[in-house]
Amino acid sequence: MCGIIGYVGYRRASPVLLDGLRRLEYRGYDSAGLAVLEDQDLTLYRRVGRVAELAGAVPEKQEGHVGVGHTRWATHGGVTKENAHPHLDGTGRIAVVHNGIIENASELRGRLERDGVVFHSETDTEVLPHLIRAFYKGDPVAAVRQALLRVNGTYGIAVVFVDHPDMIVAARNGSPMVIGLGDDETLIASDTQALVRYTRRVIYLGDGEIARIDADGVQTVLLSGASTAKEVEQIDHEWGVSEKGDFDHFMQKEIHEQPESIRRCTRGRVVLEQGNAKLGGLDLSPRDLLGISAVEMLACGTSYHAALVGCMAVERLARVPAVAHIASEYRHRNPLLQRDAIFFAVSQSGETADTLGAVREVQLKGGEVLGIVNVVGSSIARACGRGTYVHSGPELAVASTKAFTSQVTALLTFSLLLARTRQISRNVGKDMAEDLLGVPEMVSRYLANQGPIVEAAHAIKDARYALFMGRGFSWPVAMEGALKLKEVAYVPCEAYPAGEMKHGPIAMLEQDTPVVVVMPNDHVREKTLSNVQEVKARGARVIMIHSEGDTEAAEQSDLSIAVPRVHDLISPLVTVIPLQLLAYHVGVLRGCDIDKPRNLAKSVTVE
Ligand code: AGP
DSSP states (O other), X not given: OOEEEEEEESSOHHHHHHHHHHHHGGGOOSEEEEEEEETTEEEEEEEESOHHHHHHHSOTTOOOXXXXXXXXXXXSSOSOTTTSSOEEOTTSOEEEEEEEEETTHHHHHHHHHHTTOOOOSSOSTTHHHHHHHHHOSSOHHHHHHHHHTTXXXXXXXXXXXXXXXXXXXXXXXXXXXXXXXXXSEEEEESSGGGTTTTOSEEEEOXXXXXXXXXXXXXXXXXXXXXXXXXXXXXXXXXXXXXXXXXXXXXXXXXXXXXXXXXXXHHTTTEETTTTEEOOGGGOOOHHHHHTOOEEEEEEOHHHHHHHHHHHHHIIIIIOOOEEEEEHHHHGGGOOOOOTTEXXXXXXXXXXXXXXXXXXXXXXXXXXXXXXXXXXXXXXXXXXXXXXXXXXXXXXXXXXXXXXXXXXXXXXXXXXXHHHHTXXXXXXXHHHHHHHHHHHHHHHHHHHHSOOSHHHHHHHHHTOSOEEEEEOTTHHHHHHHHHHHHHHHHOOOEEEEEGGGGGGTGGGGOOTTOEEEEEEOSSTTHHHHHHXXXXXXXXXXXXXXXXXXXXXXXXXXXXXXXXXXXXOTTTXXXXXHHHXXXXXXXXXXXXXXXXXXXXXXOSSXXXX
């Protein structure tokens, strides 16, 4: 969940490291630090708090051209300067930054302490520099390799040695590391966002690989010592440097990017003339598709909500049984796999440890998992081998918005593909394709006329509790709306299927409790409307997301927010937008740190 950056080249290292840390800060933001090699010495800067605090501590005149930096999301040990990375060995000549968890840290620490090593932090990471020192005989790669052979757990690390002032050693096992190749400079980072300003030519480090990086490039070996050949890849345009531009926050910007990100997700994939879809990355022939007995999806958080929508679409359109699993639960229940079921791992970051663990469990049991992933080259994409990138581009706000709509779009596209091998005709497929291709225009139309969102935000901002409800496709949308509100505004709330509300949560309602109802014009609208009457009778204040032209819905609401009228399969792509905006505005009114909510991090690489 932490961010790592390393630089070796002709520029002064510290501005590059600080710029990289600012771009990685969404991965963890409780403390930050960097180590720079200069004049046969290692200078260390560490601060609790944001990268801005650290930047203030690094002198302008810092001249070193090699260094590593880190932004932390605490796992082992509290948020203190001592626990911030980099960590040093006892001589102060080796510095390590680390992302991941060393599972046998306490055992290693005990052993090192018995050998006289003094520890200065509570972190699991600190065993690494001491262990590397113990094996160091002049060859830095050999020392890192020997140390890592003793380590269990996950890591992405970057190490600098005073004795080798022109290089960095990096290694990976389960935590992302990507190397950027420039002209007379090389960078290493946990995320391409920190590199794209300098280069678009990258190498993805694989699990169990160690890299020796200098200004001329990189050499890689396996933990076994065997050297490996790496492919240089080019980062796509959509993964360019992301700036806020005219927006106040990345979340706001990313909400407004959705017409374009949804369009990118369907481009070249939804084929109107054939009423069909092409998803080449899945590598599934019509015969393979016909043989699928069930669809199962693995995901967490927002991606799980997208998976729920995807499953409903698969069942409705293709009439194939589909189920979404919360990945953090899935593998611990020793799951039973159905023969000929196909699995999807749905993940924005592609690094979520719980989802990756579920993927491995399915693979171990002989199942086939395909990735529905945003981040190119990420661990889940690589573990699956096949799948579909959703092409949202960088999503830097911790609260996911545009990735959700892209995931839903990709899963609807798959539903169309699957359905065409079974029960829907070219004409029905054409209607669906037309509806899907029309979504960006519908989202733009709504964004241009958002309705009384700010008023609704005022109605929620001081609430002790808020309830979200919806039926059918709108139930996962309601869940997503409640998750957004918790994440960015810390308002206690929950989401229920509208019909389930009377089985418990209705007891929570008091005079003026805000109830957000998602009720597009679909086959369950009438039933939801009855539930609206029930909450109104208990004094609730109803904020209704409904289809344009639904005057009855508008009349039954205290605040009515109309979205374009679309096919109910597609409705989540438009009904979720006002919920994202609502959470955003409540967060702003409550003075919350919108893009970096407390306690959260963008990619959750611990279980
Ligand atoms: C979404 O707003 C959250 N930050 C979180 O629930 C997220 O969706 C979840 O951690 C899964 O992440 P992933 O999509 O990167 O796998």
